[in-house]
Amino acid sequence: NARVELAQDYNRHSRANTTSRVKLQEIGPRMEMELVKVEEGMCEGRVLYHAYVDKTEDEVKELETRAVDKEALRKRRREEQERNVAKKAKEKAEKEKIEEEMAALGARKRKRDKKKEKEKDTKIARK
Secondary structure (H helix, E strand, C coil): CEEEECCCCCCCCCCCCCEEEECCCCCCCCCCCCCCEEECCCCCCCEEEECCCCCCHHHHHHHHHHHHHHHHHHHHHHHHHHHHHHHHHHHHHHHHHHHHHHHHHHHHHHHHHHHHHHHHHHHHHHC
16 A cells, blocks of 8 residues: 555545555556567568577578578569560550551541442443
């Protein structure tokens, strides 16, 4: 049991500058926490400390080399993917251009065919 001096009014019985008794009650089990692992970054960086795993210098260097290689591979794949996307966009644009040209040729041909048919009809009508 402890006594504290109140800095401000708490209620009508407990005024500022008076002492009040404090009861402490445990509300749950005590826990002891132990540091197990420290990583650089959030779930992605290298392990700075681990309570249960010890690595030799060679193992650490190997892991760092793998991480660098993995990052380089990821970067190469990203660049290749961007080139493929650009290539597909270019091919699509070329295909659309060809389709427009074909449509225009088709329209001209239909117009020519109509004109020829009309001329043919007028020749028949004259005879």
